[in-house]
Amino acid sequence: MVKRFLSLEWKSFIRSASFGKSLGVKILIGFFGLYFILMFLGMGIGMYPALKKIHPEQDPLFMVNNFLFYWILGDLIFRFFFQKLPMMSVKPLLTLPIKRSKIVNYVLGKSAISFFNFLPLFAIIPFGVTLIMQDYPLNAVLIWMLTLTIVTLIVNFLNFIIESFSIETELSFLPIIILTTGLFALNYFNIISFTDLFGKGFNAIYESPIFIIIPIIILIALYALNFKLLRKRLFLDSGLKTKIKEVNTSNLEWTKNFGDIAPFMQLDLKLIWRNKRTKSSVWMLVLGLFYGLFIYTNPNLKESVPFFIFVGIFSTGIFLMNFGQFIPAWDSSYYKLLMSQNIKYEQYLKSKFTLMALSVVIMFVLGVPYIYFGWKVLLAHFVSAIYNIGVNSHIILYGGSFNRKKINLDQKAAFNYQGTGAVQWLIGIPLLLVPMGLFALLYYLLNFEIACLIIAVLGITGIVLHQKLMKIITKKYLESKYKMIDAFDQNN
């Protein structure tokens, strides 16, 4: 049966319409994976000698044990954002003679062989081997390694429980942030010393292996809880059916000021506000706004002027990049309607453009307090904003005409790779790096003012040529109309 499930998933992967593109993304993710493996491997090998060198008087193993609390917290956060419960389309299986428990066991079992669970092994095994070579008792070290593997699995299943609860809430990442920072704070202010607790616990297991029973019991309990939660969701009336909330309608009269693009702007605003996926790009605004603080408070980066432009483009343009890169895929589920309706493509695109330009202006205004870090920072942000409106917004709209991947709006948002083709990854690079590179070049060759001026002039040129550029972009969209309709018509 497991073999059959696996073959079903393999087919859904290779037979998907966007197979080529998702393969590209998979390769990219593969590279990230390789990078992490190497990092963990380095950590596993280098940990023992490094710790011995820094604190020769302490036992490296006990030091690692003390550190494990942070490892678990970090792992939990990391998994929350990147690891999703492997889902399969369960609905068609429900009416077939397959036991529900079998489906649940399969899904949970599959999660156990996820990359996230193998990654720690790359650190644990070399570290363990080093310990054995340093004449630590063989059995105890093996038990210790086994314990860590179990702990990894505990985190694995704990994450799914947290996810299944937080998926219900509006700000889905709030619970995990509160939980982890809460634990961290309790530990940090010595109210409950988890580092100590965890350290002593692992030491105890190392010294008397019988205590391994405790993590095993926790693991079994978590698995059982997961099993119960998932099984409950396997009924059509609960998990598979979406909850219906009563909605409030607003008429957004103010958009009327924008004339003939008003209906599209209303639609876009509703699109953004009423779907989880798009809503997250609104929360990303907060990240964009405070991004500068990370850079400008860092004494190493504070003085490197080209970074001003990088921050400027990023923070004023974060919505532009986030929302813009999925134009027109946001509308993919009703693209056929738009194409057969009495609409002017140009108005449709102009509404998107206006929205992006507005976001840039708003982000710039909200970022004015950055003047605290000097007038140069603010000037750099100002020219970045102009550049974003004049150049980047047009580029991203143009790039959208290459979009061929449907976005399912209902899916849970952050770090959802759906709708992310290879083209979108590429488009982010020129948007940020081209202005920054150009600026750096001018800055080092000439001076700050001229560099700013050139960036601003580029932006203004774009704004002046707006009508012309929109004509070109519209034409491009019209040319790829049939291809887009066809691609957006395919699920998965």
Added chain:
Amino acid sequence: MITTSNLSKKYSGNEVLNIASLDIPKGQSFGLVGNNGAGKTTYFSLLLDLIKPSAGFIKSNGIQVNESEDWKPFTSAFIDESFLIGYLTAEEYFYFIGELRNQNKADVDTLVAQFKDFFHGEILGQKKYLRDLSKGNQKKAGIVAALIGNPEVIILDEPFANLDPTTQIRLKTIIKDLAEKQGITVLISSHDLMHVTDVCERIVVLEKGEIVKDLITSEATLKELEVHFTGTGV
């Protein structure tokens, strides 16, 4: 009103539609029947310029649909759920379509009010997004949206499927009324021979992409269609 000439659609060499000539006069209620894969939806998609013809063309009111967009103001359609915007309520959706078709809210309200019976109290004032309505109710909303803005050509793909019997009967009245009283050209496709013969003045049978029968509806039509579809052994 709608002229089709030498129209052909091929998918990787496989011809799925081939219509040498088909004329649909203004104000006719036109029915398209055929088994699965006969090319009904393909024809409608070509008519709406959602797919590209491999050869030939369709002219609507003298406008070749894949060359100019001027047919859009007088054409409306409901093909499937992808014509609905899931995150809008029914009212918002009607107003949105209305605005695209230069109708203000009052116009839309007046039009929609005529379909109170048809909605059966399950569409308007529900405070629900369209994506949360049942399939049948989604269809009702989509069909009525296709009537907004005084279109001259209305295209409905499988309008009767998923509807309850009461609504099917009401929909038949609506469609008949559109063609007879308002002179609107209505194109529908259906698997239900009884419904099509009830509603349409003319019925065309498609088989493997070709027209095999072109009938003006009469008493005998239903019988003839039944014989045809029994005979082909499907």
